[in-house]
Amino acid sequence: MASTIIARLPARLRDAALAALLALVLGIPFIGLQTLSTDQGLAIGTRWPWLLAAAAVIFAGRLLFAILADLLAERRRTARAGRSLVSEALAGRLTRGFGIGAALFALTLPFLPFSDRYVLDIGMTALIYILLGMGLNVTVGLAGLLDLGFVAFYAIGAYTFALLSKFFGFGFWLSLPLSGLVAASFGVLLSLPILRLRGDYLAIVTLGFGEITRIILLNWQSLTGGPNGVSGIPRPSLFGLSFDRRPPEGLGSFHEVTGIAFSGEHRLMFLYFVALGLVLVASWGVWRLRHLPIGRSWEALREDEIACRSLGINPTASKVSAYATGAFLGGLAGCFFAARQGFVSPESFTFIESALILAIVVLGGMGSQIGVVIAALFIVLLPEFARDFADYRMLIFGAAMILIMIWRPQGLLSNREPTLRLAGRSAAGDSAAKEATP
Amino acid sequence: MDSAVALGTFLQHLINGLTLGAIYGLIAIGYTMVYGIIRMINFAHGEIYMIGAFVGVTGFTLLSAAGVGSVALGLLAVLVVSILFTAAYGWTVERVAYRPLRGAPKLAPLISAIGMSILLQNYVMLTQGARPKPLQPVLVGGLTLWRGENFDLSISYIQLFIMLLTLVLMLGFTQLIQRTPLGRAQRACEQDRTMAALLGINVDRTISLTFVMGASLAAVAGVLVTMYYGVIDFFIGFLAGMKAFTAAVLGGIGSLPGAMLGGVLIGLIEAFFTGYVSGAYKDVAAFSVLILVLVLRPTGLLGRPDIEKV
Numbered sequence: 001m002a003s004t005i006i007a008r009l010p011a012r013l014r015d016a017a018l019a020a021l022l023a024l025v026l027g028i029p030f031i032g033l034q035t036l037s038t039d040q041g042l043a044i045g046t047r048w049p050w051l052l053a054a055a056a057v058i059f060a061g062r063l064l065f066a067i068l069a070d071l072l073a074e075r076r077r078t079a080r081a082g083r084s085l086v087s088e089a090l091a092g093r094l095t096r097g098f099g100i101g102a103a104l105f106a107l108t109l110p111f112l113p114f115s116d117r118y119v120l121d122i123g124m125t126a127l128i129y130i131l132l133g134m135g136l137n138v139t140v141g142l143a144g145l146l147d148l149g150f151v152a153f154y155a156i157g158a159y160t161f162a163l164l165s166k167f168f169g170f171g172f173w174l175s176l177p178l179s180g181l182v183a184a185s186f187g188v189l190l191s192l193p194i195l196r197l198r199g200d201y202l203a204i205v206t207l208g209f210g211e212i213t214r215i216i217l218l219n220w221q222s223l224t225g226g227p228n229g230v231s232g233i234p235r236p237s238l239f240g241l242s243f244d245r246r247p248p249e250g251l252g253s254f255h256e257v258t259g260i261a262f263s264g265e266h267r268l269m270f271l272y273f274v275a276l277g278l279v280l281v282a283s284w285g286v287w288r289l290r291h292l293p294i295g296r297s298w299e300a301l302r303e304d305e306i307a308c309r310s311l312g313i314n315p316t317a318s319k320v321s322a323y324a325t326g327a328f329l330g331g332l333a334g335c336f337f338a339a340r341q342g343f344v345s346p347e348s349f350t351f352i353e354s355a356l357i358l359a360i361v362v363l364g365g366m367g368s369q370i371g372v373v374i375a376a377l378f379i380v381l382l383p384e385f386a387r388d389f390a391d392y393r394m395l396i397f398g399a400a401m402i403l404i405m406i407w408r409p410q411g412l413l414s415n416r417e418p419t420l421r422l423a424g425r426s427a428a429g430d431s432a433a434k435e436a437t438p
Numbered sequence: 439m440d441s442a443v444a445l446g447t448f449l450q451h452l453i454n455g456l457t458l459g460a461i462y463g464l465i466a467i468g469y470t471m472v473y474g475i476i477r478m479i480n481f482a483h484g485e486i487y488m489i490g491a492f493v494g495v496t497g498f499t500l501l502s503a504a505g506v507g508s509v510a511l512g513l514l515a516v517l518v519v520s521i522l523f524t525a526a527y528g529w530t531v532e533r534v535a536y537r538p539l540r541g542a543p544k545l546a547p548l549i550s551a552i553g554m555s556i557l558l559q560n561y562v563m564l565t566q567g568a569r570p571k572p573l574q575p576v577l578v579g580g581l582t583l584w585r586g587e588n589f590d591l592s593i594s595y596i597q598l599f600i601m602l603l604t605l606v607l608m609l610g611f612t613q614l615i616q617r618t619p620l621g622r623a624q625r626a627c628e629q630d631r632t633m634a635a636l637l638g639i640n641v642d643r644t645i646s647l648t649f650v651m652g653a654s655l656a657a658v659a660g661v662l663v664t665m666y667y668g669v670i671d672f673f674i675g676f677l678a679g680m681k682a683f684t685a686a687v688l689g690g691i692g693s694l695p696g697a698m699l700g701g702v703l704i705g706l707i708e709a710f711f712t713g714y715v716s717g718a719y720k721d722v723a724a725f726s727v728l729i730l731v732l733v734l735r736p737t738g739l740l741g742r743p744d745i746e747k748v
Contacts, residue, residue, distance in 0.1 A: 026530060029493045029523050030565040033500070037567075041574055042499045146545070193733045201732055203479060203548075204687045207680065208725035219718040351676070355552045362549045395560040401553025402535045409542030 005070050012066045020059035027051045095370050095413075102373060106276055110269045120268045124340060126380040127275035128333050133360040133372040134282050135329030140358065141367035142295065143322035144302030146203045149210025150357050152190075153183040153327040155217060155349035157334025162230035162344045163223070172236035172339045176332060183331025184324040191323035195316055210354055217346040229345025233338050235267065236274055271340055278336060282329055283369055289325065298322050299367070359401060365411025374412055446584060446591045451713040452706070457597045457666065459705020460604035464659035465682035466689070466697035467611070468528075468652025474628045474692035475648050476540070481551035482531050484679015485558035486653045490524040490660025491670045492562060495571050498664070502574065509577060520657045528653025529646055531558075537642070555675075563672040570671040573664055600662050607658065608698055611651075615694060624648060628692070681708075681721075684728050690741020699739060703727075 032051040036043045109115055109123055136150045157179040164170035164178065194205050217224045224230065289295040297318045300308050308315055338344045360379055364371025382400060386393035404412075465487050472480040497516035506512045535554045539547045580594030615621035623644045626634040635641045663678070664670050685704045689696025704724050711723040731739065 022526070022530060026523070026526055029496050030489075030562060033496050035492075035496055035499055035566060035571055037569060037571070042495065042571060044496070044499050044503055140545075193729060196736050197732055201687060201691075201736060204683060205729055205732060208684065208728055211680070212722050212725050215719065215722050351680075352556075355556075358545075359549055359552065362545050366543075366545070391564060392560075394556055395564060398553045398555070398557030398560060402550045402557065405542075405546045405550040405553065406535075406538045409539055409546035 004074065005067065008070060012063060012070075015066060016059045016063040019062040020055045023058040024051065024055045027054050099370050099373075102370075103280065110272055117265065117268060120265075120272050122380060122384060124268075124272050124275050126377055127272070127279050128337055128340075129357070129360060129376040129380055130279050130373055131275075131282055131333040131336070132330060132357045133364065133376045134279075134286055134369065135326045135333065136357050137326075137361050137364075137367065137369065137372050138286060138289075138298070138329070139322050139326035140361050141364075141372075142290065142302060143298040143318065144366075145319060145322060147206045147323075147326070148203045148351075148354055148358065149190075149206035149208070149213070150326070150330055151349045151351070151354040152210040152213035153187060153330030154334040154337070154353065154357075155213055155344075155346070156183045156186050156327075157331030158338040158344045158348070159217060159224060159230070159334075160331065161335040161338045162233050165233050166230055171234060172335070176335050179335035180328040180331040183334065184328040187323040187325075187327025188320055190327075191320045195319055207351070207354075210349075210351060214346050214349050217349070224346075227346065229343060229347075231343040233342045233344070235342065236271065236339050238270060275336055275340075278332055282332065286325075286329075286369065294318070294321055302367075363401075363404060363411055365413040368411070368413040371411060371413035443589050446589050447713065449583075449591055451709045453593050453597060454713075455706035455709030456702060457600050457705070458708060459702035460600050461659045461663055461666075461701075462678070462682050462685045462704050463698040463701025464604060464607065464655045464662075465678060466685040466701045467694060468656050469683050469686040470689070470691055470694060470697040471624075471648050471652050473686070475624060475631075475645055476536070476547075477544075478536065478547045479551065479683065480531075480536075480649075480652070481548065481679070482535070482554040482558060483652065483656060484675035484677075484682070485555050485562075486524060486528050486531065486675070487656040487660045487663075487678055487682075488562065488670070488672065488675030489527050489558065490520050490653075490657030491664045491674065492566060492571075492660075492672075493520040493523045493657070494661035494664045495573055495670060498573055498576060513576065517658060517661055520661050521654045524657030524660070525650045525653045527558075528649045528656075532646055532649040537645075555679075559672055559675065566672065568672065570669050572669045575668060576665050596665055600666065603658065603662070607655065611655070612694065614651075620644070620647060677721075681724060684724060687738055688728050688731055690738030692742075693738070693740045696738060696740035 028051070031054050032046060032048055034045040034047060036045050106123070106127075110120060115123075132150070132154060135153070136147060139145050139147045139150070160179040160182045161170075161172070161175040164175045170178070190206070190209050194202055197205060218227055220226070290299070294317075297308065297313045298321075300311075300313060301315060301318045301322075305315055308318070337348070341348075356379055360372060360375045363378065364373070364375035383393045383397055386396050389396065465483065468483045468486070469480060472478065472483070494516055497519050498512070501512045501516065506515075531554055535550045536547050539550055577594075577596045577599060580592050580597070582590050582592045584591040615624065623634070623639045624647075626637070626639055627641055627644050631641055634644075659678075660670075663674070681704055682701065685700035686697045687700070688703060689698070689700030707724050707727055708720045711720045715723070
């Protein structure tokens with residue numbers, strides 16, 4: 001086993017040397033040379049040692065990855081004979097077990113000894129992204145409709161709550177369903193002109209929709225406050241109890257009614273549980289929807305639109321409902337986001353957010369709900385861990401996205417299995433059907 | 439006299455729009471060629487254009503530090519250097535992020551491309567700083583086409599240069615695609631990659647060269663924009679890339695004349711909308727036109743309908 005790796009070593013070394021040489025050339029105008037702003041305009045500085053260091057890093061990294069890949073391939077080949085495939089039922093049970101375990105962990109998180117403001121804050125961010133991921137997962141993962149402008153629904157949800165509270169004094173709980181519904185109506189509105197489009201045309205139109213939304217929020221000063229956004233958004237209350245030390249008029253306060261000493265962290269914990277509740281309800285809802293005819297028609301549509309038509313499924317209804325459902329969840333996430341921040345501005349709803357949410361869905365394995373959870377945690381936590389390299393974290397993030405896609409193009413948990421299948425079919429028929437699908 | 443001013447204003451917007459459109463068109467060709475051959479949106483293409491612009495700024499600064507006086511010589515040198523480096527970046531991007539994903543599920547290369555876009559943006563930000571880079575004007579002056587009482591219709595040398603260079607590049611490029619063996623190989627790969635490979639075309643090499651050509655045109659666009667606006671930063675690739683992609687789709691993705699037409703249309707829409715309606719909503723106008731066109735003509739203006747097989 002080791003011998004083949006040693007035999008391949010010269011080729012790998014040459015490969016790494018070529019990569020380093022390429023890096024050396026590519027780095028000249030960016031690492032080797034630097035434009036510096038001076039009083040007299042731009043000047044040029046040089047950093048040749050840095051360039052050499054970068055090339056050395058590329059050389060080592062490339063070599064290590066190649067050897068690692070060789071080792072893994074070798075291991076896989078020797079292991080294949082003895083490995084028994086995990087049965088589908090067991091895999092299903094494992095996934096369900098993981099889901100329940102994750103939910104239990106999330107429920108107890110605020111009471112664990114290590115949890116503080118920071119942990120709760122990250123937890124909430126993760127939950128928002130999970131909710132967004134679930135929404136987009138309906139559109140992209142289940143119905144197979146690419147959407148690069150999902151952030152628009154997030155923004156619409158957030159601004160719906162912000163504006164309702166600003167102009168009409170609506171509270172969080174009343175605005176929550178309204179935000180979802182407004183976002184869903186925009187989803188329907190968006191889906192109507194694009195029913196005939198497919199694939200990449202869909203991508204650019206949704207991308208355009210996301211940008212249009214952001215630009216309108218940015219420029220409609222009289223309504224949205226433009227770049228300054230909307231502030232003073234009320235916090236959610238618990239059955240009319242506020243978590244402020246001095247509650248606004250008409251509300252009781254949590255610490256007075258329950259007699260628990262006041263702590264600023266209670267509000268954070270409560271917000272966290274609101275987010276968790278939203279996520280749990282949403283994931284239950286999506287899971288149920290998948291078993292309804294409408295959900296099954298989404299999955300069928302993803303696999304083959306022409307077959308769907310010939311089987312009497314109405315593609316228009318399926319597409320519109322998929323967009324509306326996804327947008328509804330995006331709107332809920334936006335409403336919660338506004339409540340948590342107490343402030344919204346167009347800056348929070350740039351294209352990069354859409355890209356991140358799409359990355360969550362694709363990384364998780366399109367259509368997999370547990371996959372969305374894992375990928376969302378990954379996307380939120382990776383930059384946190386990379387905080388030590390503060391400046392470099394987005395760089396690392398981009399590189400990680402590429403590497404993971406190369407490593408697992410189908411996502412972490414690939415799930416193209418239909419949610420429901422006819423009962424009583426033999427395993428042989430099943431596997432034959434699986435092989436037949438591309 | 440009023441009508442003369444109105445006509446003059448109109449022509450001025452037309453000139454500005456055509457200049458902008460030429461630049462969008464140059465970038466859009468990179469999108470359209472890559473899409474035509476491997477059916478993927480090269481999301482990092484806007485970043486490639488940004489890299490071209492940065493190499494341009496570095497080149498101009500180096501030249502002025504070295505005291506090169508000749509504008510024509512300097513311009514040529516910067517263009518060539520920028521094309522070389524940017525093409526190398528284009529080649530590397532394909533090799534690193536897209537080639538391993540050939541044959542993978544459709545969305546995987548898209549995510550990889552988004553990752554590459556984030557990576558390149560931050561790479562340039564970290565190595566060159568986040569602050570905008572101002573550049574001394576390279577090509578100054580212009581022609582006054584028409585002199586009115588309180589209004590001059592003028593075209594600057596740089597605008598003239600942008601339009602002429604784009605025209606020359608487009609003509610040369612069309613010839614390249616139509617007449618050379620490389621162009622033939624590209625068109626063959628576009629039609630049927632497996633069949634092309636069976637007939638002895640090196641598909642991987644053809645795809646790589648497609649990226650190199652797209653990146654070269656983006657480099658030219660980058661250098662031109664640097665000279666036109668006089669200031670760039672690491673974030674310019676995103677919006678320009680998005681507009682150029684819009685242009686490519688508007689013209690019918692996969693079609694070269696379509697990309698140029700789309701670019702010019704987007705440029706004109708922007709210029710006229712800014713001039714007559716409002717500058718803040720110019721991007722909304724461009725996207726709305728795109729959506730409208732796609733609703734009426736889902737394959738774009740010059741695109742061929744995709745036949746879907748069962």
